[in-house]
Amino acid sequence: MDTIKSTTRPAPSRLSKIRDKISGFFIMMYRVYAFILRFFKEVFVPPYEFKEVLRQCYEVGVRSFTLISLTGFIVGVIFTKQSRPSLTEFGATSWLPSLVSIAIMRALAPLVTALIAAGKVGSSIGAELGSMRVTEQIDAMEVSGTKPFKFLVCTRVIATTITIPILATYTAFIALLGGYLNVSQNEGTSYSAFMEQVFEPLTFIDFYASLIKSLVFGFTIGIVGCYQGYNSTKGTEGVGKAANGAVVTAMFIVFIEEVLIVQMAGWFR
Amino acid sequence: MKKQPSHIDKNNAVISIRNLKKSFADYDVLRGIDLDLYQGENLVVLGRSGTGKSVLIKLVSGLLKPDEGSIEVLGKDVTAISDRELQELRIRIGFSFQNSALYDSMTVRKNLEFPLVRNRKGITRSEINTSVETVLDAVGLSQTINQMPSELSGGQRKRIGIARTLILNPEIMLYDEPTAGLDPITCIEINELINEVQQRFHTSSIIITHDLTCAKMTGDRIAMLLDGQFQRTGTFEEVFDTDDSRVKPFYDYNFIE
Ligand SMILES: Nc1ncnc2c1ncn2[C@@H]1O[C@H](COP(=O)(O)OP(=O)(O)OP(=O)(O)O)[C@@H](O)[C@H]1O
Numbered sequence: 001m002d003t004i005k006s007t008t009r010p011a012p013s014r015l016s017k018i019r020d021k022i023s024g025f026f027i028m029m030y031r032v033y034a035f036i037l038r039f040f041k042e043v044f045v046p047p048y049e050f051k052e053v054l055r056q057c058y059e060v061g062v063r064s065f066t067l068i069s070l071t072g073f074i075v076g077v078i079f080t081k082q083s084r085p086s087l088t089e090f091g092a093t094s095w096l097p098s099l100v101s102i103a104i105m106r107a108l109a110p111l112v113t114a115l116i117a118a119g120k121v122g123s124s125i126g127a128e129l130g131s132m133r134v135t136e137q138i139d140a141m142e143v144s145g146t147k148p149f150k151f152l153v154c155t156r157v158i159a160t161t162i163t164i165p166i167l168a169t170y171t172a173f174i175a176l177l178g179g180y181l182n183v184s185q186n187e188g189t190s191y192s193a194f195m196e197q198v199f200e201p202l203t204f205i206d207f208y209a210s211l212i213k214s215l216v217f218g219f220t221i222g223i224v225g226c227y228q229g230y231n232s233t234k235g236t237e238g239v240g241k242a243a244n245g246a247v248v249t250a251m252f253i254v255f256i257e258e259v260l261i262v263q264m265a266g267w268f269r
Numbered sequence: 270m271k272k273q274p275s276h277i278d279k280n281n282a283v284i285s286i287r288n289l290k291k292s293f294a295d296y297d298v299l300r301g302i303d304l305d306l307y308q309g310e311n312l313v314v315l316g317r318s319g320t321g322k323s324v325l326i327k328l329v330s331g332l333l334k335p336d337e338g339s340i341e342v343l344g345k346d347v348t349a350i351s352d353r354e355l356q357e358l359r360i361r362i363g364f365s366f367q368n369s370a371l372y373d374s375m376t377v378r379k380n381l382e383f384p385l386v387r388n389r390k391g392i393t394r395s396e397i398n399t400s401v402e403t404v405l406d407a408v409g410l411s412q413t414i415n416q417m418p419s420e421l422s423g424g425q426r427k428r429i430g431i432a433r434t435l436i437l438n439p440e441i442m443l444y445d446e447p448t449a450g451l452d453p454i455t456c457i458e459i460n461e462l463i464n465e466v467q468q469r470f471h472t473s474s475i476i477i478t479h480d481l482t483c484a485k486m487t488g489d490r491i492a493m494l495l496d497g498q499f500q501r502t503g504t505f506e507e508v509f510d511t512d513d514s515r516v517k518p519f520y521d522y523n524f525i526e
């Protein structure tokens with residue numbers, strides 16, 4: 001039984017396990033880098049798969065729409081409600097709309113959208129591509145003359161990059177609506193007065209920074225989900241791992257990017 | 270059920286493999302393989318689990334890259350051609366996967382259309398429909414056209430998988446364990462389908478299997494993969510006319526006295 005002998009190895013020691021983990025991390029970093037590079041290499045080469053991109057945009061939007069609407073609204077209401085006592089203490093209740101507006105536009109809307117999309121969209125991309133990999137559907141696509149990277153990965157990454165900024169804008173409006181309802185109920189502020197105060201403190205930098213943030217978040221969620229799914233290893237447990245890995249990694253990177261972009265936006269203020 | 274005589278052109282090898290080597294990590298799977306597939310021939314590849322049969326046909330279709338050696342398919346060296354050429358070549362090869370690999374987000378119809386829509390620019394709706402109906406009819410599953418893959422049985426999935434590869438009229442068919450996990454009657458149906466494809470579309474095929482009935486029914490020639498090499502090739506009788514302890518159990522298990 002020579003084949004069996006050649007495939008069993010001695011159990012690794014603890015030290016070599018740690019060494020494997022560390023080198024594994026760097027190998028993964030390199031793979032992710034190569035994956036992103038490959039995306040940019042292939043995305044600009046025709047055919048552009050517009051139809052599939054559009055279909056994926058629709059999927060991304062539909063998958064997260066309900067949850068984003070609900071969460072956006074609740075965030076708006078709660079944030080307004082919770083901020084009121086502190087402002088009242090300083091006799092600055094009239095600043096409430098401005099405060100809510102800054103918080104939502106600068107931070108909450110892009111972040112909440114990205115986190116929800118990471119959970120809903122990222123995981124389903126990971127699971128979908130993961131199961132396609134495991135059941136050899138990606139190989140089948142490749143041998144039937146369609147480039148799977150282009151057809152599956154590029155389209156999804158483009159879709160999340162386009163759709164998540166749109167969703168973030170939508171979240172901002174829903175959250176502001178929540179804020180408005182709360183303010184009008186308590187302070188009786190009129191709609192036009194509220195809106196005036198909402199836009200008053202905002203600068204173009206705020207809009208640009210939020211837009212860039214959402215674009216980056218969208219790209220991250222797409223690329224991470226695709227990476228996890230596309231490279232998932234054999235076996236059904238690989239699919240679960242891909243889905244889970246997509247969410248955890250995407251959220252982690254989104255937080256890092258949030259911090260970095262906020263820092264950078266600060267330089268322009 | 271006797272196989273009809275095949276028209277094999279022994280002077281024309283559609284696949285020609287020389288000294289092919291492939292290893293994973295520290296396991297040498299293929300250790301210098303030589304193999305020819307002739308025009309019009311059904312070649313059966315036998316071997317134990319894990320001997321690298323699937324790896325072999327994945328190398329042929331360019332899904333894996335060899336460590337050493339050459340694979341010439343339809344006159345082109347798969348190991349040395351550009352991406353574009355490889356893509357064009359692949360359209361001429363049909364690959365039926367071990368577990369069917371149907372796109373499970375698409376209906377049977379969409380599954381069958383996919384290779385056509387993607388590869389034949391300017392094809393009309395009615396041409397697509399005709400092709401889909403033709404191949405579905407060829408595998409005898411016209412009634413499943415609007416079903417999802419998850420609603421099909423294993424045997425039906427296999428046949429739809431074969432239909433999907435037939436739709437581009439391939440010159441070479443690669444079947445990875447077409448009868449694995451199916452009942453005897455379905456096995457016979459699949460074997461007959463393989464022979465029918467050979468007769469009707471004049472394809473040359475590599476059929477990977479453990480199932481000696483399948484080998485006997487479909488194979489014009491048998492090649493046995495042992496220890497990473499084809500150590501026995503020939504007709505069914507020639508291959509099993511031996512006392513080799515690595516070969517005999519195959520026969521004994523399949524045809525218990
Ligand atoms: N992508 C891969 N990465 C690492 N090892 C692989 C890979 N593909 C196959 N192998 C290894 O190569 C060997 C041969 O695999 P292969 O799938 O070709 O077996 P097989 O002959 O088709 O067996 P079966 O009859 O069970 O399908 C196995 O030991 C497998 O672990």
Ligand SMILES: [Mg+2]
Nearest residue numbers: 322323367445
């Ligand atoms: Mg196999």
